[in-house]
Amino acid sequence: MTEVRTRFAPSPTGFQHIGGFRTALYSWLLARHFGGKFILRVEDTDQERRVAGAIKYLLESFEWLGVDIDEGPSSAELDLVGEPYKGIGGDFGPYIQSQRLPLYKEAAEKLIATGFAYRCDCTPEMLEKERLEQMARKELPGYSGYCRTRNVSADTRHVVRFKMPHKPSITVIDAVKDRVSWDQVPMRDPVLLKSDGFPTYHLAVVVDDHHMRISHVLRSDEWLSSLPLHVLLFDAFGWEKPIFAHLPAVLGSDGKKLSKRHGATSLETFKSDGYLSQALLNYVVLVGWSPGEGDEQEIFKREDLIKKFSLDHVNKASAVFDYNKLIWMNGMYIRALSFEEFTAAAKPFLDQAGMQMAPERWKIIAPHVQERVRALNEIAPMIEFLCRDQIEREMNSMFHKEIDVSRAKQILKLADQKLSGLGDFSVAEIEGALRGLAAELNLKPGPMFGVLRVAVTGKKITPPLFESFSALGREATLQRIRETGVLLENVPAQGG
């Protein structure tokens, strides 16, 4: 088998969304699976739509995801398009299409010489007029082929069009869709080379995939309908065709194509919401692919993914992106982190919340927080009570059928005494004291701890109580218990 070479070929017209990254991920996985090469090629043949910074964003995103690229734009190429960044390079460059123009020109001329293409000097205005007339007559809009038989000079401003066969019969075996057939092509003499000298997507993709020796073309299935053109083009050039794999779409929960309305779609947002890149990668790969054959594994190490990935089990149908499952998976990944990794991951989120914490404190509380969060941005709210001088208290959560205001006051007062008398404000000491108190009062620990929980942390849902107290320290803990006692003085006696 010849070397497996896959490419991801985005156009820098905006910020790649999660569906686009999935295509890249599958290409990358396939290359790695077969020990081949993964190539990044930038398709910037539409100068009008190019967005500054798009390539750099792409490169940074791949870096965050840990997707390594074997060949791609070099630093020099990136400088040329005004997006300086550390480049990649490779033997088949340039990897930015706007820097490959002579290649397309040459290819188009070859097609004219061999009778597969012709020059056309019809202006956009003429074409628009033609289209309107066709629509008025309820005909299929499309170029009439007026210039097919004319001899348009190479010196006039013109485009190069492909001479579409009248009744092509084309069957392609697609690696995910299987057999796909056409007996007519839904395109009439498409433009290959634009009048500005830039190629259209169709010409560029075929020429580049050939010259870059791409073995597998993975792309979104909205391209399926232009596949016959590409096949015809490969044949016209006399080039061997790559294997095609057209991937189904990723949808939002309403069944429409995934967009911002559905929630986060840019990697940037996932990152700032506290998703781990490994978790996101794992989940995204699972949208539309499964190991199949009764294999029920869902959490995959990068190596597992590379080992098991195959086009055979890519789904034909489009899939809905499920944020629920993603956040579940993210939680699994967070829990699997070592203490050091979790600490490092949490840092930016604590910094952002303006929260500082002494290492001793963090060490006590971190493992319990790690066990509880599903995304990194849930950390700060959970341990706010450790970092703020003043806290808001959800007072109503304190009461219970066995606990009214006077009972709560009593608990606070006695807990104050018990905790004050402790030799060491350790988790074990605190636990002993408070469990002892519950026994003395003949109260169930749950409700009684609830009073202290709200008093000290302000919240109903927190990390475990003794650890929280220990991390907070004796002084602050007692102070909050006393503050709460004062607050309760102002509550009507019957309480909650």
Added chain:
RNA sequence: GUCCCCAUCGUCUAGCCCGGUUAGGACAUCGCCCUUUCACGGCGGUAACGGGGGUUCGAAUCCCCCUGGGGACGCCA
């Protein structure tokens, strides 16, 4: 309008190619257990082959039609 693609629990999917399963797993949801709250973990429940025709002893699986969804028909990609 023409052409192409797609169709299993609410969601992601296994099973389909090579007909025979109590149609399996995961997320979500509900209940129970564990338990100081929450989370984790454990156990259990609800929940699917879009419809209609064939072929066959037997169809989620093979064939046809319908319906529904998506895509394409540009000097955009």
